[in-house]
Amino acid sequence: MEIPILLPLALALLGFLCPCVTTLTPRVSFPMDSPGRRLIRFNSHDVSNTTTLLLSEDGDILYVGARDSVLALNVSHKDSIILRNKLDWSPSHEDLEQCSMKGKKMADCPNFIRVLQFLNTSHIYACGTFAFSPRCTYINTDTLTMSLKPDEGRGRCPYDPYQRNTALVVDGELYTGTVADYRGNRPVISRHLSEGKRVDLKLDDTLGWLEDPTFISSTFIPDEEKIYFFFTEVGREYDFIDKFIVSRVSQICVSDVGGQRTLQRRWTTFAKAQLLCQADHELPYNVLQDIDTLLPAEGAPVDDILFYGIFTSQWSVNSGRSAVCSFRLTDIKSVFSGNYKVLNRDTLQWSARVQEKVANPGECGLHNASDNALRFVKENFLADDSVRAVGRNLTMVSAENTYSHLTVQRVQAANGKHYTVLFLLTESGYLHKAVLLLRGAHIIEEIQVFEQPQPVRSLKLSIPKGVIYIGTSESVVKVPTANxxxxxxxxxxxxxxxxxxxxxxxxxxxxxxxxxxxxxxxxxxxxxxxxxxxxxxxxxxxxxGPNKLPAASCPPGELVSVSLNEVVRLQCPAASRLSQQLWERPNSRLSSDLYLNLEDGSLSFVATPATLGHYLCLSTENGYQQTMAIYHVKQKTSPLSQTPTSYTQPRTNAIPTTQSMAKPGSGLHISVGTETHQGESKTTPSNRNTQVTTRQLGKNLTSWTKQPRQRELELRDGEALLAAQAPCYLKELVIVSLLLVLSLSLLITIFLFVITQRCNHRTAPQAATIDSDRRTPVEQEARRANVFLSKRNEQGQQSGHGSELVCNAALSGSNGHLPNTPI
Structure with missing residues (x-):
């Protein structure tokens, strides 16, 4: 059997051996425009495709490359983004007609700004697609006007607005990675705007230095005097697999001026190597999506620079997954200083044959080398080894989200230790904020920043200002890094x-x-x-004080009046998407025969004498427990509520409850206020004699505990009204009362002496006991619940949970809302 057949089978078997991917669930989810996570947006009816971002050094001005325009946005204000200047730069009508005649869609023919870089302190260098005929110009940063007439942008900017490219300016010279022809078949890494003895350089494409690449990013390392380009391309060294995609890192030296005879006006320091994002016994994530540079901590060596990249896979077994890998600069340098593959000129196939090194490819200063050395580096530019991820493992992997862009920041915690925080943009329009821990990644929150999928996006992080700018086709979004x-x-x-x-x-x-x-x-x-x-x-x-919170100070819970045989559903707000809800009853066990715990954390049961009473919903997260809801389920006192009648009990004041608003399928939903009426019930279509009462905990818990006496009076008034409507039996009542008085008088006379003696020997506790026996069943239930709550409070104080009592003061936040509930 031939190798091309064996390899796919081996890869398929290897895919079955892949371990299960750990589910990464964001702890908190914020829908778009949620009050718990306020974002600042800039959009205008005449501005679109705001996807190229450039931030000023002081972080006050954000320059935006859009369609047919360049914007200067004032972002110095905390709660607003203000348009400062706008430069219109659009193709003429003739240019648009020529673009359409070439077979391009008219929607793709405008001028999409794809290069926006500071040339010096006073000017910006900008390039746009300009109706599939790239143009570049100089823009004054103060007035946002063109200083010179636009010139040709071939090799500096892509023709197609959907093609990815990378560009940066170093010492007034522009370094780009893009395509240099209309069809996109000539990829180049080139230098422009060179002056004096320095000349513009590009790759020698006669030997295929690049194979159908997609440029992702580039970065300049001043201490190395090198620029590193990151891209994906077809790996020709794997000639037994058709179009096997590999991720690459390449380098060039900024001091390169080309060879004297060999490689004239060509790079003499170009070298490339494979980036391998792969865990043990797993298929590699081979398609690079985005990459960002994390500078080392203060005082650390330059070799500790890390590059964090998002990778996906072309293999179906990893379809839909995204992985994040990090690569250290010292590992990249080690691979480039090692052996290089040899290209057979006759067969154009690569081999790992070790041969004598005439020169070290990628080494700066080779422009002065001999022709023999330059011919060697011209043919040997692919490193033999691959750059493996730090720890030879994945930094994080997600099977639920496909990430497209990222930015990274190092944050110092309260204990002085540094943590790496990743901001990842998903294809579905959410920004994930994740912190890298020793046990793995933890997603702190997710924020919905746009609704519709966006083909081109960009992230720009401002560490001094503490914000992230996201450029989408719809608008520019300003997201604070902390909440x-x-x-x-x-x-x-x-x-x-x-x-x-x-x-x-x-x-x-x-x-x-x-x-x-x-x-x-x-x-x-x-x-x-x-x-x-x-x-x-x-x-x-x-x-x-440890024992100064008596049980009587705790509220009896939200009153839920129900009828017997009525289906009751009690809602419980989740503290987070990582928390688990648990229901408890005072001195009672929640049997699975009587109670049903639903997926959303609510509790459902049928109202019977055995199921009336107090209910507590507890939230447990990472071993910490807190009370989220308290209910008191009570039978309706109105006798007519048990029989069919036309009487309707008057509705009491509306109680604010929570209604979920979030992405479908998410566990935690950010709540907003709605209204429901106490005692309101719904009749199920299957059984018209059975009612279903659903109760949700109000955001302001004190709204149902401030006036319990008033509600009791309202119920009593209703009873008096019903009694007035009943038939009159006054005569019979008088006769029965007289007989009862005579009987009681006789009994009192006989036992008067005995009762008097007993009263003299009674103690205060005994009186209290008789007093408690005369309580109504509801009052006895409330007393047992208060004793239960008091015990929970004492246990909480002994275990360090004193700040999470079940009283209103602990349940409500500083603004009277539930913990983890936005205003």
Missing amino acids: CSFYWTCAQCVLARDPFCGWDPASRVCVMVSTTNANLGQDIERGNAEEACSSVSLNHKSRF
Whole structure:
């Protein structure tokens, strides 16, 4: 059997051996324009395709390359993006007609700005597709006007607006990776705008230095005096697989001026190597989507520079998955300084035959080398080894989301330790914020930034301003990197594991981490809220005392009036998408025969005498437990509510409840206020004699606990009204009352002495016992619930959970809302 047949079979078998991918669920999800995660947008009816971004050095001006225009946006204000200047740069009517005559769609013929780079302190160099005839120009940054007439942009900008390219300016010279012809068949890595003795350079394409590449990104390392280009292409060294895609990193030296005879006006320092994003016993993620550079920490060597890239796979077994791999600069340098593959000129096939090195490909200064050395580097430019990911493993992998773009930042936590935070843009329009931990990646939150899929997007991170700018076809979005004020309790602040945020015990709010407030409650690695919030719990105890919160101070819960044999459903808000809900009853076990726990965390059961009483919904996350909802299910006191009648009980005041608004399938939904009426029920179509009552916990819990006496009076007034409408039996009642009085008088006379003696020997506790026996069943149930809640409070104080009592003061946040619920 031939090798081309064996290899696909081997790859397929290898795919079955791949271990299961760990599910990465964002802890919190924010739908578009959610009040819990406010974003700033800029859009205009005459501006579109705002996808090329360039941020000024001070971070106050964002230059945007759009369709037929260049914008200067003032982003210095926290809550707004203001249009400062606009430069219109569109093709003429004749240019558009010629583009259409070439067979191109008219929608693709405008001028899409694809290159936007600072040339110096006063000018920007910009290039656009310009009706499939690229043009470049100089733009004054102050006035946003063209300084010179546009010139030809071949080799500097792509013809097609959907082709990816990369460009950067170093010392006034433009380095680009793009295509240099109309059909897109001539890929080039070239230098332009050279002056003096320096000349413009490009690749020697006679030997196929590039094989149908897609350029992704480029970066300049000043200490190395090298520019690294990242792209994907067809791997010709794997000639036994048809169109096997590989990810590459290539390098050139900025000091290169070409050879004297051999490689004239061509790169003499070009070399490339494969980037291998692969875990053990798994197929590689071979298609690079985006890559970003993370500079080393202060004082660390330059070799510690990391490149974080998003990879997908061309193999069906990994279809729909995205992986993130990181590569260290020292590993890239090591591969380029090693052996190189040899190209057979006759068969154009690569081999790993070791031969004597005449020169070291990729080494700077080769423009002065001999013709023999230049011929060697011309034919040996592919490194033999591959650059493997750090730790030879994947940084993170997601089977649920396809990532397209990323940016990376190093953040110092409250304990002084540095953490890497990734901002990843999904194809479905969400921005994921993930922190890299020792145990793996943790997605702190996801934010919906646009609705429709976008073909071209870009991210620009401003670390000093603490914001990310996202350029889409619809608008420019400004996203703050931190959202600490969203977490209302210490536990939620710690459980988020956000290196940007920590709990301040003095002000009792979740704040941004800075060097001035190092004593913050934070645990990024473990998320241990009990330990991190211990100081806050102690402050709470010292304020109220360990046993100064009697059970009577806790509310009886939201009153739910139901009829017997009625189906009841109690809702419970989730603290996060990573939390699990648990229902409890005082001194009772929730049997599976009587109760049904639904997927959304709610509890459903049929109202019977055995199921009336108090219910608590508890949320557990990472070993930390907190109370999210308290209900008191009570039978309706109106006797007519049990029989068919035309009487309708008057509705009480509307209670605010929560209604979910989020992406379908997400566990946690950001809530907004709606209204429902207490006692409202729905009749199921299958059984008209059975009613279903669904209760949701209101965002402001005190709304149903401030006036219990008033509600009791309302019920009593209703009973009096019903009694007035009943038939009169006054005569019979008088006769029965007289007989009862005579009987009681006789009994009192006989036992008066005995009762008097017993009263003299009674103690206060005994009186209290008789008093409790005279309580109504509802009052006895409430007393048992209060004792149960009091015990939970004492246990919580002993275990460090003093700040998460089941009282209203603990359930509501600083603004009277549930923890983790936006305003």
